[in-house]
Amino acid sequence: MMAAQPLMRIEHLVKHFHVRLGAFGERAATVHALDDVNFDIFEGETLSLVGESGCGKSTTGFTLLNLHRATEGKVIYQGKNIVELDEKAMRPYRRQLQIVFQDPYSTLNPRMTIGEAVGEPILFHKLATKAELKDRIATLLADVGLPPRFASRYPHELSGGQRQRVAIARALACQPKFIVCDEAISALDVSVQAQIINLLLDLQQKYGLTYLFIAHDLAVVRHISDRVGVMYLGRLAELATREELFEHPLHPYTKALLSAVPEADPAHERSRKRQILQGDVPSPLSPPSGCRFHTRCPIAMDICSKAVPEWREARPGHMVACHAVTEGLLG
């Protein structure tokens, strides 16, 4: 399933946002949204990024699609660093690289019918003639489990789950290779969420799609991912296969995150000793020195506030950035 050649290679990706603070915008500041992020995405896999609000997981998705201009670093796709391309040069890649957002209600144009919304990218990228268009739209709607009559409806007539199906159909319309799912199922009710997860897995199999799945629900991530990356305050803390990460987490932050996830088992939940993190995530305006997790880390050492831990392979295919792991104190 996984090819040895990565579909996309992300090297030293940095994204800083310049903002102005204070009531009159008199203070300039920099949000360190992403700092030195490195990973590969392999063809046909589902790679998930997890982490809490503000950890940079969505920024990663946006930046590697060149929707945010990267501050530094490279995203190599088909031999080209796509983050340095201008909008025109980017266009052929846009077709192959798609994104599905959390809230389909605000991404679908309320004045366009579902058919028009799904047909728009097909016409834009000239993927079908006007004569073929209707059939193509019907096929796409069928792919996402909607009957053809939905083509003449408007977004407000659809339920949340149906709208998310339309957003997926719109992404599929371009015959993409790679889809970023940015919290694509987070706003849905549990029973509908399961329908959309099943749909995404079916489509992946049918069309050989590669997903970058951005989510905060670890139970869902565990269900659908091949590999999982954990982010904290703009940096990757750990990246490993699903089994490795959930069975043998190395980074103290990953361990705390996993320990916070509730399981649907009352006896287990009552007897469980949680490792509860103290305090809140620091501001990305002035991230802590050294390892960014050291202010909340239960095992922080002197070096942790001084030096940024190296992003290294601790076990085969298991990447982690933690001084304690490097020095053999953990793992």
Next chain:
Amino acid sequence: MMMANSIRQEPSAKTGERLLDVKGLTIEIETRNGPATIVDGIDLHVDKGETLGIVGESGCGKSLTMLSMMRLLPNKIKVTKGEANFAGRDLQKMSNSELRRVRGGEVGFIFQDPMTSLNPVMRIGQQLAEPLIYHRGMSKAEARKRAGELLKLVGIPGAEDRLDAYPHELSGGMRQRVMIAIGLACNPQLLIADEPTTALDVTIQAQIVDLVKDLRDKLGMSVVWITHDLALIAGLVDRINVLYAGTVVEDAPVDALFANPSHPYTQGLLASIPKLSDERSTRLSSIGGTPPEPGRRPKGCPFAPRCPLAEAICHDRVPTLEGLNHDGAHRVACFVAQRKLEAA
């Protein structure tokens, strides 16, 4: 129904004494096409010292029931039938001024989004002192002292210094702690927590759940925790009511509900949560279709159109909650589940 009520014994109840008893509450909303029923003759109860979880998906009426009972909703949403007894008094018959004494005094609330429930231009300390002055008749100085203690109780570091902070100066998790402190200010007998962790990150969510658990045990109050997340409340509550389209479809002690979910909707909900033991890419079981809209309720069981087990009777008659076991602690509103039990 009446019979089931009269023979029912108290299952997980710690004292067995009713604190809140809602009977046949019907709530309607005025729409352009006339009134539409959102909550249909709901029955639920909370005993003293008990923690009840109310679970359901968006629009099932879980928040609405609690809020409308307390007259906290706009005028076009009205309770049209039924009663809600709190500590022996019917909330529906109370005057507005009597009810104001109950709200924030004997019954505390925590809402989902502290940023919209806290007053952005009022200092934290003042907001905490308000209920103490109003309900307890404390002086400003006493109230401020108590406010500091409350902030300490909910684990806000540097509690006394934070009294003069404004809500925007606190993080999301800290704001939610302030909300909890306000909810607890007057030592309520009942705390109603309406999705208090939905807007929070998972590590902060764990902090808040543990905090409420601790405080409940320390203060001995009853809690109603409204949520859409079954896993979240598994280790927190004594009993769970599963709501669907404005009715309780299953009422069971927490262990019984997870071990032996009996309503097809509860079964569907539990099955759609991904499990640790699942292989990657195994298909999750999901419930087809979507819940009915208010005003478009089906004739029989509201779940029948989506139910894999529905029979002719389900489309025709509305099932009532009936006990599944000898003491009636586990109740379900489903013709098929009830018949299976009789056959066994």
